[in-house]
Amino acid sequence: MSAGTSATPRRTTLLATLALLAMTACWGSTFFLAKDLLDRVPTLDFLAVRFAIASLAMLVVAPCAIARLSPEVRRQAVALGALYGAAQILQTAGLAHTPASVSGFITGLYVVLTPLLAALLLRTRIGPMTWAAVVLATAGLGVLTLGGVSIGYGEALSLVAAVVYALHIVGLGAWSRPQDAVGMSILQIIVITVICFVATVPDGIVLPHTPRDWSSVLYMALFSGALAMLGQTWAQAHLSPTRAAIIMSMEPVFAAGFAVALGGEGVTARLLVGGGMVLAAMLVVELVPRRRIEAEVTHIAV
Secondary structure, X not given: OOHHHHHHHHHHHHHHXXXXXXXXXXXXXXXXXXXXXXXXXXXXXXXXXXXXXXXXXXXXXXXXXXXXXXXXXXXXXHHHHHHHHHHHHHHHHHHOOOOHHHHHHHHOOHHHHHHHHHXXXXXXXXXXXXXXXXXXXXXXXXXXXXXXXXXXXXXXXXXXXXXXXXXXXXXXHHHOOHHHHHHHHHHHHHHHHHHHHHHHHXXXXXXXXXXXXXXXXXXXXXXXXXXXHHHHHHHOOOOOHHXXXXXXXXXXXXXXXXXXXXXXXXXOHHHHHHHHHHHHHHHHHHOOOHHHHHHHHHHHHO
């Protein structure tokens, strides 16, 4: 293979990594906004409205994208959307019965579960350096978020949510193709919208009341909803599920950073140490020899 030929996949992989990192930063930026908004709008109502707006926006931009998908890809996108929607509801239900920090840590265990499920379902080979990054990221999440864990109903729901999130990441790694990214993203968000509305319609929909609340919902719908789903779907067409999960473990680090910068929270030793460990894990997986990374991606595409 010539240097020019090999450079193109490497650039694409770098762009996919940056896209996934940008998406994770976008998710992290919503935590302090959602914390304020959810004092006035129930969580499931917020999710239903948020994903409905995201669906409409994506349909306006690309109205024919779903029609261009093959029947098989549509079925895959529906399954992935159902997984993501179920994970959102499970995480929300678990959060009602356990502290947010504990719920966040347990849900973040998808970093560990993703390589396990990828090895089981896709027969993906996970190298020792990647496993080291998984362990380091998990330990960093613990330092960043935990003040103690007790196992109960909320923790069990959060763990199931982590499994479902991991399945979604593995599924995207197996099924996503660059040319299908837009259509798959739209169909996934439509399915998520339907699931959230089904979960909340029996009790009635509570809408935001103020311009400030609506602006928060619009930001989270368009950027951390529509664009983030598009970015994740496209990026995972070029990255292995395990590598994607480790990059996505930066979400609580970004969340803490935005909370400090814009939410008025203070910098703590736990933030610096835990965040540094998660960042180090991401750097470790990025420094794994290229041939291993390309072998993982090739194995998924076969």
